[in-house]
Amino acid sequence: xxxxxxxxxxxxxxxxxxxxxxxxxxxxxxxxxxxxxxxxxxxxxxxxxxxxxxxxxxxxxxxxxxxxxxxxxxxxxxxxxxxxxxxxxxxxxxxxxxxxxxxxxxxxxxxxxxxxxxxxxxxxxxxxxxxxxxxxxxxxxxxxxxxxxxxxxxxxxxxxxxxxxxxxxxxxxxxxxxxxxxxxxxxxxxxxxxxxxxxxxxxxxxxxxxxxxxxxx
Amino acid sequence: xxxxxxxxxxxxxxxxxxxxxxxxxxxxxxxxxxxxxxxxxxxxxxxxxxxxxxxxxxxxxxxxxxxxxxxxxxxxxxxxxxxxxxxxxxxxxxxxxxxxxxxxxxxxxxx
Numbered sequence: 653x654x655x656x657x658x659x660x661x662x663x664x665x666x667x668x669x670x671x672x673x674x675x676x677x678x679x680x681x682x683x684x685x686x687x688x689x690x691x692x693x694x695x696x697x698x699x700x701x702x703x704x705x706x707x708x709x710x711x712x713x714x715x716x717x718x719x720x721x722x723x724x725x726x727x728x729x730x731x732x733x734x735x736x737x738x739x740x741x742x743x744x745x746x747x748x749x750x751x752x753x754x755x756x757x758x759x760x761x762x763x764x765x766x767x768x769x770x771x772x773x774x775x776x777x778x779x780x781x782x783x784x785x786x787x788x789x790x791x792x793x794x795x796x797x798x799x800x801x802x803x804x805x806x807x808x809x810x811x812x813x814x815x816x817x818x819x820x821x822x823x824x825x826x827x828x829x830x831x832x833x834x835x836x837x838x839x840x841x842x843x844x845x846x847x848x849x850x851x852x853x854x855x856x857x858x859x860x861x862x863x864x865x866x867x868x869x
Numbered sequence: 870x871x872x873x874x875x876x877x878x879x880x881x882x883x884x885x886x887x888x889x890x891x892x893x894x895x896x897x898x899x900x901x902x903x904x905x906x907x908x909x910x911x912x913x914x915x916x917x918x919x920x921x922x923x924x925x926x927x928x929x930x931x932x933x934x935x936x937x938x939x940x941x942x943x944x945x946x947x948x949x950x951x952x953x954x955x956x957x958x959x960x961x962x963x964x965x966x967x968x969x970x971x972x973x974x975x976x977x978x979x980x
Contacts, residue, residue, distance in 0.1 A: 668931040682882040687917045692881045694920045705877050709884030714909035720892025741889040796973040800966050802932045806921035807965050811958045813914050824911035825918045832919020848916025856911040
């Protein structure tokens with residue numbers, strides 16, 4: 653429900669950013685995770701070119717690698733790689749990964765694959781329907797609801813990205829919310845990358861020091 | 870800008886597919902607790918949260934139709950509830966949205 657609501661907000665944001673309906677729906681199917689989806693929309697809205705898009709998406713999507721690495725051995729029955737395993741990799745999202753961590757170990761090994769496929773397709777269908785609904789109807793909604801939808805998704809994504817943070821990781825968020833908008837005043841497209849990499853690296857270093865100090869106490 | 874959107878979508882798809890396909894190939898063979906993953910996590914948080922803050926406060930999107938102070942109050946309430954309620958996402962988002970809707974409704978004189 654939360655994910656579908658956030659995707660309704662994504663549909664509304666995509667429309668405000670100038671995407672058309674087909675691109676909005678296809679982007680959900682092809683990119684399938686909210687942080688890279690919003691990065692895609694923001695890079696486009698800020699006039700970023702192919703190189704900026706590729707770099708930003710590669711950086712933001714790196715976090716799906718550990719999800720896939722951790723989830724796939726749980727679902728695949730065969731040791732040999734099959735084409736369907738790449739499809740499963742594309743279906744994994746933070747939500748389906750979290751669900752698999754909760755339910756996966758309780759299920760019999762032969763039941764995990766159909767469970768994962770069913771759950772992931774349900775999430776994807778809800779996400780696509782939500783984005784399509786948000787895109788199609790945001791213009792017809794009363795203004796308070798339409799504006800709230802535009803606020804919902806950025807709030808949801810920021811909170812989801814910080815929900816499991818240690819205090820050290822919060823530094824990356826704090827520095828990012830200051831540095832990225834500031835750097836984008838200088839350059840819309842490259843500023844976001846320079847600000848993000850700079851703030852994230854500084855946050856990583858400060859967070860590491862924080863953890864060391866906490867461990868030493 | 871619209872002419873290149875399909876190219877940008879294709880690039881975004883390939884950028885998405887690259888890590889996922891690599892993850893499928895190396896699944897079970899690499900340690901997901903390596904420091905490089907921590908660094909990428911920090912950069913992602915900084916980049917995405919920075920973009921979201923910009924989308925709310927600076928970018929000329931539809932939200933620009935509402936007063937800046939309404940957005941600031943709603944975000945402040947959402948963050949305060951989120952932190953005070955042990956990082957409860959649903960409660961944080963709902964409180965921010967309710968405050969923002971109420972302020973917009975009040976300024977607009979109802980639905």
